[in-house]
Amino acid sequence: DTAVSQTPKYLVTQMGNDKSIKCEQNLGHDTMYWYKQDSKKFLKIMFSYNNKELIINETVPNRFSPKSPDKAHLNLHINSLELGDSAVYFCASSHLLTGDEQYFGPGTRLTVT
Amino acid sequence: QQQVKQSPQSLIVQKGGISIINCAYENTAFDYFPWYQQFPGKGPALLIAIRPDVSEKKEGRFTISFNKSAKQFSLHIMDSQPGDSATYFCAASPSNAGGTSYGKLTFGQGTILTVHP
Numbered sequence: 001d002t003a004v005s006q007t008p009k010y011l012v013t014q015m016g017n018d019k020s021i022k023c024e025q026n027l028g029h030d031t032m033y034w035y036k037q038d039s040k041k042f043l044k045i046m047f048s049y050n051n052k053e054l055i056i057n058e059t060v061p062n063r064f065s066p067k068s069p070d071k072a073h074l075n076l077h078i079n080s081l082e083l084g085d086s087a088v089y090f091c092a093s094s095h096l097l098t099g100d101e102q103y104f105g106p107g108t109r110l111t112v113t
Numbered sequence: 114q115q116q117v118k119q120s121p122q123s124l125i126v127q128k129g130g131i132s133i134i135n136c137a138y139e140n141t142a143f144d145y146f147p148w149y150q151q152f153p154g155k156g157p158a159l160l161i162a163i164r165p166d167v168s169e170k171k172e173g174r175f176t177i178s179f180n181k182s183a184k185q186f187s188l189h190i191m192d193s194q195p196g197d198s199a200t201y202f203c204a205a206s207p208s209n210a211g212g213t214s215y216g217k218l219t220f221g222q223g224t225i226l227t228v229h230p
Binding site: 045090 | 145147149151154155156157158159162200202206216217218219220222223
């Protein structure tokens with residue numbers, strides 16, 4: 001039973017296109033996150049949502065727009081894709097107030113050509 | 114500004130040896146220090162975590178040592194096994210208690226550990 005799932009696993013697209021990555025968690029957590037892992041494996045938080053409300057936005061270009069339809073889902077939409085957006089994007093979830101452990105999804109490898 | 118510095122970048126250890134990875138932080142508001150393990154093609158998974166009220170925490174072969182005055186913490190893997198070969202990340206955040214940190218983890222740069230059989 002998958003705890004945090006992401007689709008798609010791989011995404012190859014051209015510069016200028018718009019794409020979305022979907023994330024779902026079945027852990028009953030109230031907080032979800034998006035992280036970007038670059039080619040050097042550096043992990044950096046992008047966004048955090050708690051109960052569908054944005055609580056962390058780490059100076060990410062506004063081409064990136066997270067959307068949370070409910071607390072079990074957090075999608076990432078990216079407009080006008082650039083070469084520098086190529087990375088692995090991870091979704092994660094946790095309990096905000098009762099636990100620190102964040103559970104990560106398997107990642108989506110985005111390649112912009 | 115890199116708030117959590119991790120070293121070494123890569124580490125090769127023989128089976129049965131001890132692997133040691135070090136991290137240093139700058140932000141004195143940090144009070145939660147987890148280590149994550151990541152296998153190729155997978156997401157990071159929590160390995161072990163510590164809070165500054167203790168100087169050491171051990172879980173099986175994995176131990177975190179914490180030095181609050183030096184603002185340093187380290188991961189020790191005893192009796193390292195080939196299955197431990199992975200990338201290890203230290204991280205830090207202010208406390209989640211009361212929701213003040215909102216789970217904002219700052220990660221180190223990662224250490225690629227290779228354990229030779």
